[in-house]
Amino acid sequence: MCTNAQDPYQKFFQYLQVEKNASPNTLTAYTRGLSDWKEFLNEEGVDAGCLNAERLHVRLYLTAMHNKGLQRTSIARELSVLRTFYRFLKRESMILENPTSFTHFPSQPNRLPRFLYEEELQSLFEVCRGDDPLKQRDLAIIELLYATGIRVSECTNLKMTDLDFVTETVHVLGKGRKERYVPIGAFAIDALERYFEDGRKRLMREEAQRVFLNFRGLPLTDRGLRHTLTKRVQEASHTLRISPHSLRHTFATHLLNEGADLRSVQELLGHENLRTTQKYTHVTTDRLRHVYKGAHPRA
Known part of the structure; x- marks a missing residue:
């Protein structure tokens, strides 16, 4: 449950820009990922502004992406966005529990990078x-x-x-x-x-x-x-x-x-x-x- 009235999204992006010196590409990726997450929470009837999300919501979100046909690499990337976001909120005492805890990445195929001869x-x-x-x-x-x-x-x-x-x-x-x-x-x-x-x-x-x-x-x-x-x-x-x-x-x-x-x-x-x-x-x-x-x- 959210314990702070501050906008968690705004505070998170300030952290990315000021403390992490995130590149424009990184900020774009987080903006897109968190926008999709907020939309999903709204559809589930969760207060997205306060982020009363639970582990069940995270699992449902991963399942929804899988059902849409997203590749495992894309799902893993979206989960990484959520993990970084919620670790920050936990650190700032804006949430009591991290809903991404104990949520595992989808198994990845062990592909070797393509190189040229x-x-x-x-x-x-x-x-x-x-x-x-x-x-x-x-x-x-x-x-x-x-x-x-x-x-x-x-x-x-x-x-x-x-x-x-x-x-x-x-x-x-x-x-x-x-x-x-x-x-x-x-x-x-x-x-x-x-x-x-x-x-x-x-x-x-x-x-x-x-x-x-x-x-x-x-x-x-x-x-x-x-x-x-x-x-x-x-x-x-x-x-x-x-x-x-x-x-x-x-x-x-x-x-x-x-x-x-x-x-x-x-x-x-x-x-x-x-x-x-x-x-x-x-x-x-x-x-x-x-x-x-x-x-x-x-x-």
């Missing part, structure tokens, strides 16, 4: 070669994503001042407004320099701080980047199905397969928890075959 990467690079300014931009994007492992939002938010070709590093503002510096490889620098010298100048309508621009000369959005990569992937292969995050997976997988230690990869990816990085410790069949032949006496 080198020949798949090469085909992706090849379709972006040319004098067209958008091709120059897209090659720079793909080279940068693969060279650094940065997230889509981190890529689209890059400013010209974040790139330092002297030290060969990129300054990244990650989740929770946390900063890190990531090395850039020579191929990515070459692609970026060509884009800056030619393609970007042709795209730019007025002075712009963002590195990547769309065909109107405006900053490229997350959605625009995803659409761009989907288009280039389709040009490179009719069977290849990847997302921009696949390049982040590829970055981590290739580093680990070549002997990089997990802690270093964790820092490069900007993961807070090492367990998040450990999902990349799967290895390719080629790598396993190489290790087997080099180590087994009768290989």
Whole structure:
């Protein structure tokens, strides 16, 4: 039962913005998730403003999402939103009991992250070669994503001042407004320099701080980047199905397969928890075959 007359939603979002430095994408996800929750509570006849929710309501909510055909990953994400919300309310003494306690995540399929083999990467690079300014931009994007492992939002938010070709590093503002510096490889620098010298100048309508621009000369959005990569992937292969995050997976997988230690990869990816990085410790069949032949006496 709610014990405080303050608006719990407003107070929670203040906490996310001020204490957690939550990104706009995170705030959007929580806004959407809690809006769905409030709507469900209203349908159940629960006072959503005071949040007199019980464990039964949480279980019914999970069941309702399942009946709508939502995937387990989506249901788990919504439950995570509720858990964070109610842990905060409990901490602030706004509720007596946490209704999400003892509620378990739906079991998740143990899927390995999709990564690209080198020949798949090469085909992706090849379709972006040319004098067209958008091709120059897209090659720079793909080279940068693969060279650094940065997230889509981190890529689209890059400013010209974040790139330092002297030290060969990129300054990244990650989740929770946390900063890190990531090395850039020579191929990515070459692609970026060509884009800056030619393609970007042709795209730019007025002075712009963002590195990547769309065909109107405006900053490229997350959605625009995803659409761009989907288009280039389709040009490179009719069977290849990847997302921009696949390049982040590829970055981590290739580093680990070549002997990089997990802690270093964790820092490069900007993961807070090492367990998040450990999902990349799967290895390719080629790598396993190489290790087997080099180590087994009768290989």
